Structure formats: C-alpha cells, structure tokens
Amino acid sequence: MSGVPLLQARELVRRYxxxxxxxxxxxxxxxxxxxxxxxxxxRTLGLVGESGCGKSTTGRLVLGLEVPDxxxxxxxxxxxxxxxxxxxxxxxxxxxxxxxxxxGALDRRLPIGTQIAEPLDIxxxxxxxxxxxxxxxxxxxxxxxxxxxxxxxxxxxxxxxQRAVLARALATGPELLVCDEPISxxxxxxQAQVMNLLAExxxxxxxxxxxxxxxxxxxxxMSHRVAVMYLGRIVEEGDPDAVLHSPAHPYSQAxxxxxxxxxxxxxxxxxxxxxxxxxxxxxGCAFHPRCALAAALCSRAAPVLKPLPDGRLAAxxxxxxxxxxxxxxxxxxxx
Amino acid sequence: MSDLALPATISAAPPRRRRVxxxxxxxxxxxxxxxxxxxxxxxDLVAPYPYTALDLRNRLSPPVFMGGTWLHPLGTDELGRxxxxxxxxSIRMSLLIAFGATAIGAILGVTLxxxxxxxxxxAEQAVLALVDFQASMPFLILALAVLAFFGNSLPLFIxxxxxHGWERYARIARGLAVSxxxxxxxxxxxxxxxxxxxxxxxxxxxxIASTLIxxxxxxxxxxxxxxxxxxxxxxxxxxxxxxxxxxxxxxREYLTRAPWIxxxxxxxxxxxxxxxxxxGDWLRDRLDPTLR
Numbered sequence: 001m002s003g004v005p006l007l008q009a010r011e012l013v014r015r016y017x018x019x020x021x022x023x024x025x026x027x028x029x030x031x032x033x034x035x036x037x038x039x040x041x042x043r044t045l046g047l048v049g050e051s052g053c054g055k056s057t058t059g060r061l062v063l064g065l066e067v068p069d070x071x072x073x074x075x076x077x078x079x080x081x082x083x084x085x086x087x088x089x090x091x092x093x094x095x096x097x098x099x100x101x102x103x104g105a106l107d108r109r110l111p112i113g114t115q116i117a118e119p120l121d122i123x124x125x126x127x128x129x130x131x132x133x134x135x136x137x138x139x140x141x142x143x144x145x146x147x148x149x150x151x152x153x154x155x156x157x158x159x160x161x162q163r164a165v166l167a168r169a170l171a172t173g174p175e176l177l178v179c180d181e182p183i184s185x186x187x188x189x190x191q192a193q194v195m196n197l198l199a200e201x202x203x204x205x206x207x208x209x210x211x212x213x214x215x216x217x218x219x220x221x222m223s224h225r226v227a228v229m230y231l232g233r234i235v236e237e238g239d240p241d242a243v244l245h246s247p248a249h250p251y252s253q254a255x256x257x258x259x260x261x262x263x264x265x266x267x268x269x270x271x272x273x274x275x276x277x278x279x280x281x282x283x284g285c286a287f288h289p290r291c292a293l294a295a296a297l298c299s300r301a302a303p304v305l306k307p308l309p310d311g312r313l314a315a316x317x318x319x320x321x322x323x324x325x326x327x328x329x330x331x332x333x334x335x
Numbered sequence: 336m337s338d339l340a341l342p343a344t345i346s347a348a349p350p351r352r353r354r355v356x357x358x359x360x361x362x363x364x365x366x367x368x369x370x371x372x373x374x375x376x377x378x379d380l381v382a383p384y385p386y387t388a389l390d391l392r393n394r395l396s397p398p399v400f401m402g403g404t405w406l407h408p409l410g411t412d413e414l415g416r417x418x419x420x421x422x423x424x425s426i427r428m429s430l431l432i433a434f435g436a437t438a439i440g441a442i443l444g445v446t447l448x449x450x451x452x453x454x455x456x457x458a459e460q461a462v463l464a465l466v467d468f469q470a471s472m473p474f475l476i477l478a479l480a481v482l483a484f485f486g487n488s489l490p491l492f493i494x495x496x497x498x499h500g501w502e503r504y505a506r507i508a509r510g511l512a513v514s515x516x517x518x519x520x521x522x523x524x525x526x527x528x529x530x531x532x533x534x535x536x537x538x539x540x541x542x543i544a545s546t547l548i549x550x551x552x553x554x555x556x557x558x559x560x561x562x563x564x565x566x567x568x569x570x571x572x573x574x575x576x577x578x579x580x581x582x583x584x585x586x587r588e589y590l591t592r593a594p595w596i597x598x599x600x601x602x603x604x605x606x607x608x609x610x611x612x613x614x615g616d617w618l619r620d621r622l623d624p625t626l627r
Binding site: 106 | 538
C-alpha cells in the first residue's frame with residue numbers, strides 16, 4: 001500500500017453524559033473509548049460488534065460529524081477541520097456516508113434526481129446544463145434507470161432507495177465512503193445486490209470503504225481487514241479470514257459461533273451475564289464478566305491491543321499468553 | 336387516481352404528472368377567496384356609496400330579500416349607512432389585517448423556532464422562555480399595554496395581532512427541525528456539505544410546511560375573531576374606519592330589530608374562514624408527494 005493511509009484515527013474517545021430519571025446524577029457514557037484505525041485508498045475496513053458497542057459513533061467521528069473528546073482524525077494527511085466551517089463543508093465532497101435507513105436519509109418531498117444532483121449544486125461541480133446527464137450517469141452506475149430521476153423516494157423499493165442514496169453519496173466522487181449498516185434494513189436477496197454494487201463501485205473508483213455492520217458474513221465478504229469492537233474498544237483486528245475463521249479474542253469467538261452454519265450444530269457459545277452497559281464499564285478487560293476464559297488478572301488490568309504472532313491485533317491477556325485460561329466451570333454450552 | 340399504472344406500463348416511461356382535479360369544495364373555496372381578494376383590491380370601484388355616507392331617510396331599511404329596495408341591496412344601519420358599501424370596505428380591512436398578521440406570526444415563529452433548533456443551548460433556552468412567556472400572558476393585556484403606550488395605528492395593530500400565535504409556529508418549527516436534524520434527511524444533507532441556510536429553506540421548511548399550513552389555517556379565523564373582539568373593546572379598528580368584526584360588534588345592539596347589519600359580515604367571516612381552512616387542507620395534501 002502506498003505510504004500514508006487515506007484515513008487515520010488515533011485514540012478516538014467520545015463521551016456522552018446521560019441522566020437517569022428526573023433528579024438522577026449525570027452518568028458519563030464512553031461510547032467510543034480509544035479507537036485507533038487506519039484505512040488505505042481502495043481498501044475496505046469492516047467494523048463489527050453488537051449494537052451499542054460504538055460502531056456508528058466511530059463512523060460519525062471519522063467523518064467529522066461529531067467532535068471527538070479525545071484523539072484525532074487525519075484525512076488525506078490533514079487534520080479534520082472544525083465542524084460547520086467552510087473548509088469542513090468542502091471536505092464533505094471527499095467523504096460520504098450511506099445510511100441504514102435509506103427512506104429516512106432521503107427527502108421525501110424531492111424527486112430522486114434532484115437529490116442526487118444536490119451535492120453537485122452544493123459544491124458547484126459541473127455546470128447546471130450538465131446536471132441531467134451527470135445524474136443519469138450516476139443512476140446507471142448504481143443500477144437504476146435514468147427515468148428513476150423523476151420518482152419520489154416512496155415510489156421506489158428498499159433496494160432502489162439504497163441505490164439512490166449511494167448515487168447521491170458518489171456524486172462528488174468521494175475518496176471515503178462510510179457505510180453505516182447499509183444492508184441491515186434490506187431484504188436478504190437485496191443485501192447481496194447492494195454488497196456487490198459496493199464492491200463494484202470500489203473496484204471502479206478505488207474508493208475506501210468503512211463498512212459498519214453486525215452481519216459477520218457481509219463483513220467477511222466485503223472487507224480487506226476486520227475490526228471487532230466491544231464496548232467502545234477494538235478487541236481484535238486483522239485479516240477477515242483469520243479473524244472470522246479462528247478468532248483469537250473470546251468475544252470474537254462468541255460472535256463467530258453465532259453465525260448459523262448448516263451441519264455444525266452444537267458448537268455455539270452462549271455468552272453469560274448481562275449485555276454490556278457503557279455507563280458501568282467493568283474494571284480491567286471490559287469483557288471479563290462474560291468471558292469463559294477470564295482469569296484474575298482480567299478483572300484488574302485492561303489488555304492492550306497488540307500484535308499476535310500471526311500479525312493480527314488482539315486485546316486479550318489469554319490470547320497473548322500472559323495468563324492461562326481459568327479452570328473451573330466452562331461457560332461454553334451446547335445450543 | 337387515473338393512472339395507477341400496471342407494473343408492465345411502469346417499465347420505461349417516467350410517471351406522468353397527474354392533472355390536478357379539484358374537489359368541488361376546493362373550487363368553492365378558491366372561488367370565494369378570489370372574490371374576497373377582488374373585492375378587497377377593487378373596494379373603491381365596486382362600493383356603491385362611500386362607506387361613511389349617511390342616508391338618514393332610509394335608516395335601518397331591510398335588505399332586498401327581507402322586503403327592502405334595490406336602493407340599498409343589503410339594507411342600511413342605524414345611521415342610514417349602506418351595509419353593502421361598508422361590507423366591501425370591511426372586507427378589505429379585515430383581509431389586510433388577517434393575512435398580514437398571520438404572515439407576520441408565521442414568519443416570526445418559524446424563524447425563531449429554526450434559530451432555536453440550529454443553535455441549541457442558550458439561544459434555544461431564550462426562545463423557549465419567550466414562548467412560554469407569550470403563551471402564559473393574556474393577549475388582551477399585552478394588546479392593551481401596547482396600544483395604550485404607542486397609540487393606535489393600523490400597521491401597529493397588524494404587527495400586534497402578528498404576535499398572537501407566533502409561539503405555536505415557534506414550537507412546531509423547533510420541534511420538527513430538531514427531530515429532522517438529529518437523524519434523517521436533514522442530517523444526510525448536512526453530511527453532503529450543505530449550509531444551514533440551504534438545509535432549513537430547501538429541506539426542513541418544505542417538509543414541515545404541511546403542519547405549518549394547518550396551523551396557519553387555524554390561526555387565520557382566530558385572528559379575524561380577535562380583531563373583532565379588540566375592535567369591540569375599542570382597541571382595534573376605530574370608527575369611522577370599519578372592519579368585519581367592527582360591524583358585527585356595533586350591529587349587536589340591533590340584533591332583534593335589524594339583524595342584517597350583523598348577518599352580512601358574519602356570513603363573510605364564516606365563509607372566508609371556512610374557505611381558508613378548506614384550501615389549507617387541500618394544499619397540505621397537494622404539497623405532500625406521498626399523498627398524491
């Protein structure tokens with residue numbers, strides 16, 4: 001890969017304050033807690049994890065839609081300019097986003113064509129006379145017909161809407177596309193189409209993708225690299241085949257075992273304990289209350305994300321061999 | 336719904352724009368409102384008499400359909416002034432006040448609501464405090480105070496009535512703008528790099544227009560009635576100037592002997608407010624492509 005990555009995020013932290021009840025004391029919630037990631041041109045980074053683990057917040061942070069409380073984002077070797085400045089707005093043409101709910105992301109009162117032309121209007125790209133031709137080309141690129149330009153969002157199917165959102169995102173020729181659960185609201189048959197379309201677009205334009213999803217199969221199919229998030233931290237990162245075939249972190253193991261596979265009955269890891277609550281982060285390794293392998297050290301010291309012998313990164317005392325898995329009641333159970 | 340096209344015919348052709356077919360009630364509403372607007376603009380030309388001209392020999396003469404003469408088609412009032420002429424001039428005055436005040440209230444409220452939604456924080460708190468203040472203060476007291484200190488003039492009166500109801504627009508605009516920008520189309524457009532001006536005027540405003548229009552059609556009759564109430568209290572339009580509310584107020588004393596003085600402006604008020612409501616309802620549906 002050519003030298004410096006397109007996108008670099010270092011030690012991103014995003015906190016929210018939350019108040020429980022009328023007189024409750026404000027509680028600090030760390031949605032993202034020290035996430036570091038890098039993305040090269042033409043590559044795809046898959047970000048997986050259960051809901052509430054900070055995937056989407058990470059996506060919004062790297063786009064500069066939210067201001068990190070700690071850490072920084074570098075895009076094309078420049079720091080992210082402050083929000084809502086002219087420079088920040090100009091940068092929007094270089095980075096785009098695809099949303100989970102395409103109907104919500106489109107303005108239901110404007111025809112698709114007008115909305116696809118909107119980024120061109122905003123950034124003053126091309127002349128007004130070229131717009132219809134450019135919109136028609138964008139529509140063809142995402143597998144819609146030019147006459148769809150006159151349709152309103154509610155007149156399209158879910159897959160067509162997501163294609164329209166993608167066409168709008170690609171209108172300015174961005175270098176980075178953040179896909180926040182782009183397929184989870186779609187039909188299974190449409191999911192494959194949209195994923196193929198994204199891969200096709202990437203091959204054609206060399207765009208870098210940050211693919212956020214909780215669907216491990218989709219992530220494996222799309223990504224060049226996968227990062228698994230748990231409670232606002234990356235717990236394992238590496239080659240998708242390595243991470244998703246032989247996960248090193250116990251949380252990744254549980255995630256991978258939840259992929260339904262025919263003929264592999266009875267090896268599913270059911271996680272014990274409560275789902276993670278970012279307002280009450282456990283001490284040490286955040287995963288230790290639910291971990292089958294947790295040793296005494298795990299509840300005291302938080303493991304660092306560092307390379308394993310095979311090159312991938314993991315944050316786990318057991319995987320690194322610092323401690324041996326505790327003996328006792330195995331929490332691995334047949335489904 | 337003439338071209339609910341079959342799937343086969345959708346294939347290549349873009350959907351045809353449907354011809355607007357007006358429901359009869361909307362035709363009536365448009366007709367009535369155009370008549371009112373024409374009357375308002377051409378008041379000086381169509382009024383048979385000056386609205387202050389007295390015809391002392393024909394005081395309290397009934398209208399044609401109650402046995403009167405064509406000399407005064409809608410009868411005369413207690414001073415022998417022609418009711419038709421006064422009605423025509425009143426329509427101009429009342430429409431001016433009602434449209435002006437509704438527009439002022441809507442613009443003021445929507446602007447403040449959007450400012451609150453955009454800047455949040457202290458600006459939002461200030462606008463909300465102002466809204467609560469306005470909502471909790473009896474409007475009559477405000478009106479009395481303003482008119483007592485600044486005297487009575489028509490522009491001031493219109494602005495004052497514009498203050499009535501702005502807090503509703505502000506609340507609606509703020510609430511809908513906040514929900515639009517926290518997620519959905521407005522956030523998506525911000526991510527595309529649009530300026531706040533573009534986001535609010537091109538996207539948020541058209542999307543919340545239906546709610547605002549309904550609110551405006553509710554406010555319009557209220558303002559006409561408020562104007563008549565204030566005029567009756569001697570705070571609004573003062574004689575010899577005349578307005579619909581003013582006519583109703585002064586005609587009240589002759590309700591039993593000469594009901595036509597009050598009847599004609601009352602009918603105009605009812606029909607005009609009804610037409611505005613009908614038209615607003617229809618317009619809201621037309622502006623929403625998902626309901627077409």
